[in-house]
Every structure is written in structure tokens, then in C-alpha cells.
Amino acid sequence: MKLTVAIAQIDIALAQPDINQLTVAQYAQKAGEAGVDVLIYPEMWRTGYALEQLVNLADEEGVKTQDLLSQLARQYHINIIGGSVATRQQDAFYNTMFVYDKNGHQVSTYNKLHLFGLMAEEKFISAGRTTNVFTLAGIPSAGAICYDIRFPEWLRTMMAVGPQEILYIVAEWPIQRIAQWQILLQARAIENQAFVIAANRVGHDDDNIFGGRSLIIDPLGHIVGQASDTQEALLIRTIDISQEQAIRGEIPVFNDRRPTLYH
Numbered sequence: 039m040k041l042t043v044a045i046a047q048i049d050i051a052l053a054q055p056d057i058n059q060l061t062v063a064q065y066a067q068k069a070g071e072a073g074v075d076v077l078i079y080p081e082m083w084r085t086g087y088a089l090e091q092l093v094n095l096a097d098e099e100g101v102k103t104q105d106l107l108s109q110l111a112r113q114y115h116i117n118i119i120g121g122s123v124a125t126r127q128q129d130a131f132y133n134t135m136f137v138y139d140k141n142g143h144q145v146s147t148y149n150k151l152h153l154f155g156l157m158a159e160e161k162f163i164s165a166g167r168t169t170n171v172f173t174l175a176g177i178p179s180a181g182a183i184c185y186d187i188r189f190p191e192w193l194r195t196m197m198a199v200g201p202q203e204i205l206y207i208v209a210e211w212p213i214q215r216i217a218q219w220q221i222l223l224q225a226r227a228i229e230n231q232a233f234v235i236a237a238n239r240v241g242h243d244d245d246n247i248f249g250g251r252s253l254i255i256d257p258l259g260h261i262v263g264q265a266s267d268t269q270e271a272l273l274i275r276t277i278d279i280s281q282e283q284a285i286r287g288e289i290p291v292f293n294d295r296r297p298t299l300y301h
């Protein structure tokens with residue numbers, strides 16, 4: 039089965055949701071015109087890491103983001119991994135991903151599980167507690183957010199059910215660790231024998247320069263698509279999911295696991 043995926047590697051205007059919503063809509067239009075099946079955005083695309091302004095900026099119960107993503111999915115007939123945005127859910131703030139199918143129906147939501155201390159996330163944001171496993175475009179998939187990729191046990195928890203065939207990652211990953219970003223993602227692809235589709239942002243905020251290099255990686259760890267480290271881009275590739283069946287048949291990692299011995 040073939041799937042055309044697109045990564046919107048965008049710059050994000052700090053604390054400017056109106057500008058960022060326009061950018062996101064423009065990229066959905068481009069992806070729709072290109073006949074893409076699945077479009078993915080980066081982490082915290084609505085506000086960037088304006089964490090000290092969450093009281094004013096967080097999306098109340100995620101309503102504005104959900105309305106926008108659902109409408110874009112319907113209008114352009116694309117499945118959307120909605121990056122993530124800052125939400126307020128009851129009395130707490132979260133870093134939240136929403137996933138929509140091409141009919142505009144929500145198929146998953148996820149609150150980032152591992153909060154990143156170097157960007158002071160845990161001072162402002164509460165950690166999620168649930169998995170993010172879903173079927174999108176008919177393909178069993180999982181999604182995670184940025185720092186989550188440093189926790190292979192968490193990704194395995196999600197990838198082993200099924201097993202899932204695509205792992206979607208959304209990020210705001212700084213340039214100084216961009217080599218680690220690439221290696222970690224290639225490792226996650228190889229160990230889970232799955233495609234990894236990973237969207238990072240470019241540009242900067244007051245504290246960080248972000249490193250782009252959004253990646254599409256096959257189940258053997260080969261890079262099949264790579265955006266630049268500095269420029270906005272819509273990175274589009276067609277991947278062949280049946281590649282996975284062959285690899286999983288040859289080296290049956292998921293059958294060979296011994297989870298009762300893992301602690």
C-alpha cells in the first residue's frame with residue numbers, strides 16, 4: 039500500500055496564534071493541491087514556547103485548534119497529524135496533539151507525556167498519562183511529541199500493540215542537538231521496523247534556534263526524505279507500507295520479544 043505524506047516544516051511566530059493559524063492553513067492548501075494523504079505539523083505551532091503567557095494564550099479545551107484542523111481536513115480532504123498546541127483542560131495546561139481523518143473526524147488526542155526540563159516545560163505544563171495509538175488512512179499508527187523520542191520504552195509500548203506501522207513525531211528541537219534528533223529517530227525506525235515521519239520547526243524564539251531537518255525514515259532506518267536545517271518547506275514523499283511486512287517477516291522482532299523479563 040502506498041501513502042503520500044507531507045511534513046509542514048514551518049517557522050512559528052512566538053505568542054501569535056492568528057499568524058500561525060494562517061500559516062497552518064496555507065500549508066494545508068498546498069498539501070491538498072499536491073494530493074497528499076497525510077499532513078503533519080510541528081510541536082506547539084499555535085504559540086511556540088510562550089509558556090509564561092499560557093494563561094492568555096492556551097487554547098481553552100483545544101476548541102479553536104480542533105475546529106481549524108477539522109475544517110482543513112474536510113476542505114482539502116487530507117488526514118492531519120495536528121502537531122501540538124498548548125491547551126487548557128479544566129485547571130491545567132497541556133501540550134496536546136489532535137489527529138483528524140480526511141472527513142474531519144477526530145481520531146485521537148494526546149497530551150505530551152515527557153516534559154522537557156531544559157525548556158522549563160514542567161514548570162507550566164502537566165504531563166499526559168495516556169497512549170496515542172490510532173488508525174489513519176487505514177494504517178495502524180502511533181504519535182508522540184519531541185522529548186518523548188528519548189524514551190524508547192514509551193514508544194515501544196505504543197508501537198508493540200498492533201504492531202503499529204507508522205510512528206508520527208512532532209517537535210520543536212533546537213539546532214545544537216539536531217544530530218541527536220536524527221540518530222534517535224533512525225533508531226526508533228529500526229527497532230520498531232516502522233516508518234517514522236518526524237516534523238520539526240525552523241526559526242527561533244528568545245531562547246532557542248530550532249534545527250528543522252524534518253525526516254521521513256523507512257523501517258530499515260534509511261532516510262527517504264529530509265528537509266533543510268533552516269528553511270521552511272513542505273516535504274512530500276510517497277512511501278510503500280508493504281516494505282514493512284517483508285522486513286518484519288525476515289527479522290521478527292515483535293514475535294521475538296520477551297516482555298515478561300523486561301522491567
Ligand SMILES: NC(=O)CCC(=O)C(=O)O
Pocket residue numbers: 081154157183184185186188209210211212215
Ligand atoms: N521540545 C522538546 O521536547 C525538545 C526536546 C529536545 O530538545 C531534546 O533534546 O530532547
